[in-house]
Amino acid sequence: xxxxxxxxxxxxxxxxxxxxxxYAAFLDGKYATATPLYGAERRGAPVVSFxxxxxxxxRIYSQIRNxxxxxxxxxxxxxxxxxxxxxxxxxxxxxxSQGGTEVEGHQTYPVDLTSISLxxxxxxxxxxxxxxxxxxxxxxxxxxxxxxxxxxxAETFRDERNVEAALRAYEExxx
Amino acid sequence: MSAKLxxxxxxxxxxxxxxxxxxxxxEIDLEKCNKCGLCRLYCPDxxxxxxxxxxxxxxxxxxxxAEECPKKALTMIREED
Amino acid sequence: xxxxxxxxxxxxxxxxxAKPVVVAAYPITPQTxxxxxxxxxxTEGSLAARYIPVESEHSSMAACIGAAxxxxxxxxxxxxxxxxxxxxxxxxxxxxxxxxxxxNANRALGPGWNIGAEHSDSISMRDTGWLQVYVSTVQExxxxxxxxxxxxxxxxxxxxVMINLDGFLLTHITQTFETVEPGDFIxxxxxxxxxxxxxxxxYGTLTPGNTHFKFxxxxxxxxxxxxxxxxxxxxxxxxxxxxxxxxxxxxxxEDADVVIIAMGTLGKEMEVAVDILRxxxxxxxxxxxxxxxxxxxxxxxxxxxxxxxxxxxxxxGGVLAGELQAKSGCQPFSVIAGLGGQEVxxxxxAEFVRIRRPGTEHWFGVDD
Amino acid sequence: xxxxxxxxxxxxxxxxxxxxxxxxxxxxxKAAGADTVLVxxxxxxxxxxxxxxTTAMNLPVYNVAFASAAAVxxxxxxxxxxxxxxxxxxxxxxxxxxxxxxxxxxSGALERGTDFLYICYDNEAYSxxxxxxxGATPLGAVTTTTxxxxxxxxxxxxxxxxxxxxxxxxxxxxxYPQDLYNKVEKALSxxxxxxxxxxxxxxxxxxxxxxxxxxxxxxxxxxxxxVLYERENGKLTITGASKAAMKxxxxxxxxxxxxxxxxxxxxxxxxxxxxxxxDTIARLQREVDGIC
Numbered sequence: 065x066x067x068x069x070x071x072x073x074x075x076x077x078x079x080x081x082x083x084x085x086x087y088a089a090f091l092d093g094k095y096a097t098a099t100p101l102y103g104a105e106r107r108g109a110p111v112v113s114f115x116x117x118x119x120x121x122x123r124i125y126s127q128i129r130n131x132x133x134x135x136x137x138x139x140x141x142x143x144x145x146x147x148x149x150x151x152x153x154x155x156x157x158x159x160x161s162q163g164g165t166e167v168e169g170h171q172t173y174p175v176d177l178t179s180i181s182l183x184x185x186x187x188x189x190x191x192x193x194x195x196x197x198x199x200x201x202x203x204x205x206x207x208x209x210x211x212x213x214x215x216x217x218a219e220t221f222r223d224e225r226n227v228e229a230a231l232r233a234y235e236e237x238x239x
Numbered sequence: 240m241s242a243k244l245x246x247x248x249x250x251x252x253x254x255x256x257x258x259x260x261x262x263x264x265x266e267i268d269l270e271k272c273n274k275c276g277l278c279r280l281y282c283p284d285x286x287x288x289x290x291x292x293x294x295x296x297x298x299x300x301x302x303x304x305a306e307e308c309p310k311k312a313l314t315m316i317r318e319e320d
Numbered sequence: 321x322x323x324x325x326x327x328x329x330x331x332x333x334x335x336x337x338a339k340p341v342v343v344a345a346y347p348i349t350p351q352t353x354x355x356x357x358x359x360x361x362x363t364e365g366s367l368a369a370r371y372i373p374v375e376s377e378h379s380s381m382a383a384c385i386g387a388a389x390x391x392x393x394x395x396x397x398x399x400x401x402x403x404x405x406x407x408x409x410x411x412x413x414x415x416x417x418x419x420x421x422x423x424n425a426n427r428a429l430g431p432g433w434n435i436g437a438e439h440s441d442s443i444s445m446r447d448t449g450w451l452q453v454y455v456s457t458v459q460e461x462x463x464x465x466x467x468x469x470x471x472x473x474x475x476x477x478x479x480x481v482m483i484n485l486d487g488f489l490l491t492h493i494t495q496t497f498e499t500v501e502p503g504d505f506i507x508x509x510x511x512x513x514x515x516x517x518x519x520x521x522x523y524g525t526l527t528p529g530n531t532h533f534k535f536x537x538x539x540x541x542x543x544x545x546x547x548x549x550x551x552x553x554x555x556x557x558x559x560x561x562x563x564x565x566x567x568x569x570x571x572x573x574e575d576a577d578v579v580i581i582a583m584g585t586l587g588k589e590m591e592v593a594v595d596i597l598r599x600x601x602x603x604x605x606x607x608x609x610x611x612x613x614x615x616x617x618x619x620x621x622x623x624x625x626x627x628x629x630x631x632x633x634x635x636x637g638g639v640l641a642g643e644l645q646a647k648s649g650c651q652p653f654s655v656i657a658g659l660g661g662q663e664v665x666x667x668x669x670a671e672f673v674r675i676r677r678p679g680t681e682h683w684f685g686v687d688d
Numbered sequence: 689x690x691x692x693x694x695x696x697x698x699x700x701x702x703x704x705x706x707x708x709x710x711x712x713x714x715x716x717x718k719a720a721g722a723d724t725v726l727v728x729x730x731x732x733x734x735x736x737x738x739x740x741x742t743t744a745m746n747l748p749v750y751n752v753a754f755a756s757a758a759a760v761x762x763x764x765x766x767x768x769x770x771x772x773x774x775x776x777x778x779x780x781x782x783x784x785x786x787x788x789x790x791x792x793x794x795s796g797a798l799e800r801g802t803d804f805l806y807i808c809y810d811n812e813a814y815s816x817x818x819x820x821x822x823g824a825t826p827l828g829a830v831t832t833t834t835x836x837x838x839x840x841x842x843x844x845x846x847x848x849x850x851x852x853x854x855x856x857x858x859x860x861x862x863x864y865p866q867d868l869y870n871k872v873e874k875a876l877s878x879x880x881x882x883x884x885x886x887x888x889x890x891x892x893x894x895x896x897x898x899x900x901x902x903x904x905x906x907x908x909x910x911x912x913x914x915v916l917y918e919r920e921n922g923k924l925t926i927t928g929a930s931k932a933a934m935k936x937x938x939x940x941x942x943x944x945x946x947x948x949x950x951x952x953x954x955x956x957x958x959x960x961x962x963x964x965x966x967d968t969i970a971r972l973q974r975e976v977d978g979i980c
Contacts, residue, residue: 341771342766342767344762370767374762375792375799376796378792379792379796382756382763385760386727386750386760389764394767408753408755515748517722520722520749521749522745525739526735531741
């Protein structure tokens with residue numbers, strides 16, 4: 065089982081991003097679940113979502129304690145939340161980062177999703193859309209297939225710029 | 240019992256012969272009656288027929304008919320034991 | 321059709337596929353998505369139902385009663401405070417033998433305010449005459465909702481059915497599930513005591529004690545008759561659509577020395593705990609109770625029993641543990657866990673088995 | 689409009705002798721006809737139908753819990769309409785079940801545009817349980833829970849209902865069966881939410897002899913304490929005996945003094961009741977004149 069923990073702020077689309085990643089995995093023929101951790105989150109407050117991907121039906125509903133991958137949609141959250149808590153020794157970290165932030169001891173993938181969206185003017189209710197470029201980046205990491213990533217974006221967003229955002233993130237992420 | 244819900248079916252006497260409730264009984268003086276029908280109109284229990292005959296099996300003896308009769312053709316008479 | 325969505329969405333799609341004539345509902349977290357989806361189906365025309373946006377849960381059940389009394393198929397959904405607010409109408413709907421189907425997103429009751437999963441809301445409705453089924457996957461939420469209509473409307477049963485799904489844990493998780501074309505799986509509804517304008521009657525009139533108890537007894541007859549109807553419905557569902565369900569689900573129980581018993585999502589997660597315990601050399605098994613009303617006593621054959629209750633009856637104990645003890649004579653290790661959405665993992669569940677003391681009660685997170 | 693001879697209340701209910709509710713119900717059902725379901729919450733009428741297995745009501749009656757009548761009617765009406773049936777759905781509820789515990793469901797059903805007629809028969813107290821005060825009990829009335837006389841005014845139910853803009857709204861009184869019949873018949877001819885508020889002078893509750901039921905209703909109208917009107921598409925029309933009462937009224941004292949429930953009313957309270965009457969009449973007259 066591959067377990068992903070996604071950290072974001074309310075309004076950044078983290079909950080939707082988790083669903084889209086799980087949906088892409090489903091399209092790849094895998095079993096997948098996406099779970100938002102609800103509390104009294106409001107716009108701007110830290111939010112956590114969980115994604116599980118497996119070849120077998122998933123029977124676990126509790127939170128992910130030892131993620132294989134941590135996604136940080138907002139770098140500034142790292143000041144507030146211990147995003148690496150419980151991460152597996154070989155666990156990887158994806159950070160939406162302007163300055164190429166690296167995390168010690170873990171393979172880190174920094175991509176500036178925010179700039180990609182802003183350059184394409186992909187803004188919804190004042191927030192740059194982060195989940196479409198994220199899908200591109202996650203596809204580059206091999207967690208979901210390119211075909212499924214494309215299909216998910218095509219089914220979910222009408223605006224062609226979302227495809228462009230995903231492609232740019234795909235290209236920017238260095239393996 | 241196969242009924243799923245208590246469903247009562249319509250019938251006279253659902254509350255018994257309410258005529259036994261009476262202390263006073265209405266009596267019509269046909270000499271005075273002008274067949275205006277107000278007694279029947281106002282009877283809460285529909286105990287007065289279209290022909291203005293009072294059904295004493297059910298009349299509860301409220302006395303509205305006598306009270307409202309414009310010709311004073313109805314009087315309430317004490318029931319005898 | 322294979323699809324991907326939340327537990328709430330699965331319930332809404334099952335309702336769409338069951339084609340009720342009237343849906344009356346009031347929104348409440350975490351059930352809201354169910355009524356939003358149904359309102360969407362009605363608006364876009366994929367469900368030809370009357371959607372009544374009532375002003376309270378008391379009225380949502382009342383409106384379902386009014387509609388079901390005319391003999392049409394009805395649905396509503398609620399959660400937590402909404403469910404206990406409609407408590408009076410829960411008794412009225414079952415007492416009037418109306419086959420209403422309702423989804424309940426299990427959620428804690430205040431105070432303090434808590435929107436996490438807990439079974440205290442539905443458990444407190446156990447004596448109303450409603451059938452209660454607890455589901456543990458998005459697929460099961462869809463399947464159980466479809467089956468609920470067939471079970472409720474069966475003329476041997478004629479009792480309302482509540483599908484319970486854990487708030488957030490199941491209502492908001494996104495999983496793969498398959499929808500079906502029900503066809504004639506749910507026969508046309510034929511309520512024998514529906515209002516008949518041509519045969520006037522006083523429905524639910526004043527009923528003296530020496531008759532009233534006969535109607536009460538008939539509710540219990542319907543409850544008992546529901547057991548073969550459930551078995552038959554689940555078998556027919558499996559024949560037609562390929563997915564198997566039973567009154568309760570056993571996991572690795574054959575040679576088990578100890579079984580864990582729970583309902584809802586914990587009843588699925590505990591399978592992982594069983595695998596862990598087996599690897600350690602403990603012969604563990606699991607029984608996921610699906611139907612809480614009618615209560616079906618599983619075969620325990622002298623095994624050690626660990627019961628996890630996501631509920632509590634104050635002054636008494638865990639309700640599932642107590643009922644299992646009363647019905648089977650077992651001496652369970654009664655664990656109270658997961659109230660208010662308290663996080664309970666498969667590791668925690670495995671630990672309950674390791675520390676078990678039959679005949680005692682353990683509050684997870686309190687007694688540690 | 690000629691009142692049909694057919695009776696839907698068979699001889700007889702177990703209502704008290706001189707019961708105004710029975711009298712009202714006779715004409716409500718005559719106007720509604722056989723294709724009607726009455727939805728009845730807890731009230732005198734849920735009891736007086738008779739005891740299972742026989743009922744005095746010769747049309748379908750659905751008995752429901754106290755607070756739920758309007759919501760049950762909502763579901764019933766939607767189900768009938770969905771099936772293409774025109775069956776009248778009439779809630780027949782007391783003042784407690786309407787003004788107090790049932791007002792939320794009533795408000796919701798009116799707001800949703802439910803196609804039904806809601807009738808509140810108002811005997812100004814919880815009579816079924818032995819005369820406890822309700823929100824409809826008037827100032828100065830003694831009830832078992834206002835043993836010193838009620839210190840608060842009657843709730844203005846009609847103003848609350850009017851705020852929902854129902855397609856048809858009317859008042860009526862047990863003492864004027866023809867007026868009542870006409871209004872029920874008219875209400876049922878209009879689709880959408882309809883409301884009627886009917887005064888029901890209750891002999892045991894109001895403490896007057898059973899033969900005075902009709903007389904008491906007439907006094908209420910003559911004193912202007914109860915105004916007969918209908919409001920259709922927002923247009924108010926004063927009807928029947930109230931036309932005269934709008935111009936000339938008997939003093940409220942003539943009405944209060946003949947009822948045992950007002951035995952403790954003070955002179956100040958009587959003056960206040962009189963003032964309320966004058967204010968209400970003036971307000972209704974302004975509406976008739978199109979001033980407000």
